Amino acid sequence: MARNPDDSRFNQQRDRVLKAAAHCFNRKGYSGTSLKDVADMLGLTDPALYYYVKNKEELVYLCYLRAADVGRDALERAVAEGGTGLDQARRYLRYHIESMVGETGPIAIMSEIPSLRPAHRDEVLDLSRRHSKRFEAILQRGIDDGSIKDCDVRMTGNAIMGSINWIPKWFHGAEAMARKLVEQFPQILTAGLARHS
Amino acid sequence: MARNPDDSRFNQQRDRVLKAAAHCFNRKGYSGTSLKDVADMLGLTDPALYYYVKNKEELVYLCYLRAADVGRDALERAVAEGGTGLDQARRYLRYHIESMVGETGPIAIMSEIPSLRPAHRDEVLDLSRRHSKRFEAILQRGIDDGSIKDCDVRMTGNAIMGSINWIPKWFHGAEAMARKLVEQFPQILTAGLARHS
DNA sequence: AAAAAATTTTAATCTGAATTAAAATAATCC
């Protein structure tokens, strides 16, 4: 009962719960998906989920934390590998999309942050804002190093992140589409950024 | 009780209901917003809404129909004015964004289509698909007339429409931001499309 | 293989929010 934080079995199962929940939430929204929907995907019954999360609100919260993690990892990896700002932006997009459409996906769209209870809402909002800022910083770096043409990084960031955030709405696990997405999207989203076309 | 379809008072009030609902849904999602939330925005009490819509599901359905209308109008106007494919794409984006952030807004994000009852869901899904196809047709026209460089119109369309769809998630009625959006977004979203940069 | 701990289930409860009914108020018509 007292749970070891590194309990791999528990954490693995919980991760499966979070993925199933993300899948449902992305398709039918928070309201539209009942705990039974999530449980069914795992061959469980709804009360079993309460062994892994305190309640439905926490389930969403954890899905969003996971989504934030994935985004942050992609961004950090991209930055760590250096190169121009444009290189970093493209690599980040590639890594993030790879995670979304690949093994680690699906990742929950953070579309109902306001529904979280205040403490969780503020935390997730903060993570989300911080992520946007870091992406904008990459764009600014690109402008400074001459790889990206002068632009409003805030607005450009919003445009690009909107595309990314919307992906789970229309992508539904088709293998061929996943490959095209990873190949083309980073290019499409940054085609207008390059200083020298 | 038997309602005249052109009853302007009724239709006007219903439109206010739909806008208030769109506002709430965009922020807190379908689940997160109660009918009371919507009613409060209008200085009404929840049961009053039932005078304008049959139930909550219909409220969402009508919001989505309205969103589809606005998008279609923007696209048709843009096409009617002619010019190259690129011109039409840019003008469509401008018109659509103007509607979203201006007087006719807010427009509901169609993020919970699957929650609608089958008949409504199919109808809205069809409208949504048709809109995407028409936008892709504009892109194709641009490729054919040489204004847009060769690209995967399906994927490019998804990228651009994702950005558009996400706008209501982060734009919240700031006047200055609205102006920047209308000015910059069409440019940003199509910067990578032009054949001759 | 018994004991302890972990996981899931079945069977109730509980609750918020949607919906309905009936009555009250406001607007419009003649």
Add this chain to the structure above:
DNA sequence: GGATTATTTTAATTCAGATTAAAATTTTTT
């Protein structure tokens, strides 16, 4: 201004789906 219709309200009702409790099963430990 009385009658009719439109609009909104107050006061129930209802129900799906979240949550809890207690029991059953499965897994792990020694």
